[in-house]
Amino acid sequence: MALIEGKTGAWEMVIGLEVHAQVISKAKLFSGASTAFGAEPNSQVSLVDAAMPGMLPVLNRHSVEQAVRTGLGLNAKINLTSVFERKNYFYADLPQGYQISQYLHPIVGEGTIILDLEDGETREVGIERLHLEQDAGKSIHDQHPSQSYIDLNRSGVTLMEIVSKPDMRSAEEAGAYLRKLRTILRYLGTCDGNMDEGSMRADVNLSMRRPGEPFGTRTETKNVNSIRFVQQAIEAEARRQVEVLEEGGEIVQETRLFDGMTGKSRSMRSKEEAHDYRYFPDPDLLPLELDPAWIEEIKASLPELPDAKKSRFMSGFGLPAYDAGVLVADREIAAFFETVAEGRDPKLAANWVTGEFFGALNKSGIELADTPVDAKKLGGLLDLIADGTISGRIAKEVFEAMWESGEDASAIVEAKGLKQISDSSEIEGLVDDIIANNPKQVEQFKGGNEKVLGWFVGQVMKATQGKANPGLVNQVLRQKLG
Amino acid sequence: MSVDKDTVAKIARLARIRVEDSQSEALAGELSNILGWIEQLSELDTEGVEPMTSVVSMKLPLRDDAVTDGGYPEEVTANAPEAAHGFYAVPKVVE
Structure with missing residues (x-):
């Protein structure tokens, strides 16, 4: 009130x-x-x-x-x-x-x-x-x-x-x-x-x-x-x-x-x-x-109405009330989201639909029906995140390229060589070099400055153009600096 | 219920009928008589009696949602005192 x-x-x-x-x-x-x-x-x-x-x-x-x-x-x-x-x-x-x-x-x-x-x-x-x-x-x-x-x-x-x-x-x-x-x-x-x-x-x-x-x-x-x-x-x-x-x-x-x-x-x-x-x-x-x-x-011919859909999105997909409300506000958007979420992590799907996808939609002024990235293609991108082929950060880059060209995520990842580096020996090698070349930062970390870890992650990402698997990088860094 | 001169003037204005001042006294009397005559109906006790809307039992007919009419703008405006560019043209009515 x-x-x-x-x-x-x-x-x-x-x-x-x-x-x-x-x-x-x-x-x-x-x-x-x-x-x-x-x-x-x-x-x-x-x-x-x-x-x-x-x-x-x-x-x-x-x-x-x-x-x-x-x-x-x-x-x-x-x-x-x-x-x-x-x-x-x-x-x-x-x-x-x-x-x-x-x-x-x-x-x-x-x-x-x-x-x-x-x-x-x-x-x-x-x-x-x-x-x-x-x-x-x-x-x-x-x-x-x-x-x-x-x-x-x-x-x-x-x-x-x-x-x-x-x-x-x-x-x-x-x-x-x-x-x-x-x-x-x-x-x-x-x-x-x-x-x-x-x-x-x-x-x-x-x-x-x-x-x-x-x-x-x-x-x-x-x-x-x-x-x-x-x-x-x-x-x-x-x-x-x-x-x-x-x-x-x-x-x-x-x-x-x-x-x-x-x-x-x-x-x-x-x-x-x-x-x-x-x-x-x-x-x-x-x-x-x-x-x-x-x-x-x-009555029997009524479609599922927004309130029912919202509570289904909340209980079935585990979405928070706000996200569910945003997604059901438009029937086509809700259907789009359901196609993306089908068989995938619904929370990730909701974040991508309401985040990157809505952002691109608003910026371009395109109608949902004419979007270059349809629900199937966006789902394909999420699959690549889920199976570790690309990181969430690289996925944003891939999404932009998909919006530009209308191509599938996997084709873009292949063509641009954006596959995530999940080979631990390759990452270990990089980490060894960085540790050897930056003794001052190593001292700081050992002195208890946790923030420096972020700096090290940044260095590895820089060396790999962002393609290193961030989870793996953190793990290797902790192990080597430990 | 009786109708006075002011009510006659008001009803006339609402119905867009010109009534001269000299006529309104007589009209007030006539309208009061008509209302008095109709009011006799209220002497009947109609408690619990459904209003009758038709002397034969019939339902309101419905039609299908199909376009079956229109497409003759000239005929629509044919009787208009004035028309222009397919519109009725009336004295300016701006709020």
């Missing part, structure tokens, strides 16, 4: 997040128009999406399945009956004059999500609900001095609104929540989680209170489109609220808009009246009733 120290004492943040996640489906929630991203304006619009009079919505079975799948992935209650309602407001990119959404009876009820925090600790955050709704169209404001252009391609695409309980207490926890939610959605294949393209957007509900006191009045910051911005928006809004409260003012319950460029938020007063949405059940749609057998079928 992170407290904010004000002039008059400590304050605690209370944060709840509403996430809008675009559902992966071919067609829209209530029409057969395509959902593909980046098409020509209004080319993926049916007359249902354009709200032509007389058009009737027909629900997409797959959208329903995706919502159920997500609910199951969040350990949430699936409601066998849910109801679509009309949320009424006027905006140019909402041709119906209402959004078909769910209100009193959402498809998914309470669930939980487990956050993996920086220090390897975990924390549970409650899910309040998940409901299905239509996305709105897109307004473009910068193409004409006095007009806005409206593209309805996005109008009617399936959204899941996922509402958390007000269980988070810091910007860090909010970030961890969004990352974990995104990971789960990607594992499930229900949303691509791409915040840049707007397929996952977050609204932040925030209030401040004295620790232990009841909740204060909250504000809602809309449509923050990256995890970093969410964290910035939280920090900025918390400071603003503390300032207001400490000056004896009151927080007004309002909607605010965050500007990533300035790091500041401002009130959207014009939206106040729009909050009177006058929900009522959509007369075009009967209540949605789910067959329990179908839910069981969906």
Whole structure:
């Protein structure tokens, strides 16, 4: 729990997040128009999406399945009956004059999500609900001095609104929540989680209170489109609220808009009246009733989810919580790691995947699928370390060469002559020479200066271009200097 | 439940219907009458009765996830008061 120290004492943040996640489906929630991203304006619009009079919505079975799948992935209650309602407001990119959404009876009820925090600790955050709704169209404001252009391609695409309980207490926890939610959605294949393209957007509900006191009045910051911005928006809004409260003012319950460029938020007063949405059940749609057998079928098709995978990596591979958490954050990375670890030392595999491999991946900006060193090749390199052909230090050099050329580790070791010297007579000879030529250091060691041993190891490595087996070098040195 | 002049003005604004001041008194009376008439329903005890959503027993139909519609942007914007470059063109609405 992170407290904010004000002039008059400590304050605690209370944060709840509403996430809008675009559902992966071919067609829209209530029409057969395509959902593909980046098409020509209004080319993926049916007359249902354009709200032509007389058009009737027909629900997409797959959208329903995706919502159920997500609910199951969040350990949430699936409601066998849910109801679509009309949320009424006027905006140019909402041709119906209402959004078909769910209100009193959402498809998914309470669930939980487990956050993996920086220090390897975990924390549970409650899910309040998940409901299905239509996305709105897109307004473009910068193409004409006095007009806005409206593209309805996005109008009617399936959204899941996922509402958390007000269980988070810091910007860090909010970030961890969004990352974990995104990971789960990607594992499930229900949303691509791409915040840049707007397929996952977050609204932040925030209030401040004295620790232990009841909740204060909250504000809602809309449509923050990256995890970093969410964290910035939280920090900025918390400071603003503390300032207001400490000056004896009151927080007004309002909607605010965050500007990533300035790091500041401002009130959207014009939206106040729009909050009177006058929900009522959509007369075009009967209540949605789910067959329990179908839910069981969906449940049986779920993949292994990140939390289960993490505990398997910890118990099966003996990995620490932090490493396991990092590896399961991305399903492809987890699969990559498992291929590398298969039949090898899992700890060594984890170190190499999260260390050298991630380092090279980040530096090059290459996607996992296109990496020059695939899981099999990296495994081959680890085999050479395991059987003593090369040392861990040389392995790093080999890895760099593999990344450059895409060749196998053994081919590079062979071509560059990097095989480790594990012949004790050869090392003994070198050690004898070094001892003979450096009487001063020998004296120091005999006088009890253990650190000099490292210097001797360095000399042997220098003489062999790092190829001497370090374990053997230490052993021979101790024996000869003994 | 009765509706007053201010409520009439608010409902009208939310529904984007222009109501002149001179009309709102009469409308308040009409709306109050309608609400009073509907409110008679609440005299019935419906405790434990499932809401009826259809007079015939039927389920909400579902469709398969297939692209079967769209691809006619000209038709979509054909009735628009104004269109440009395939978009609807509307008075600027910037927050």
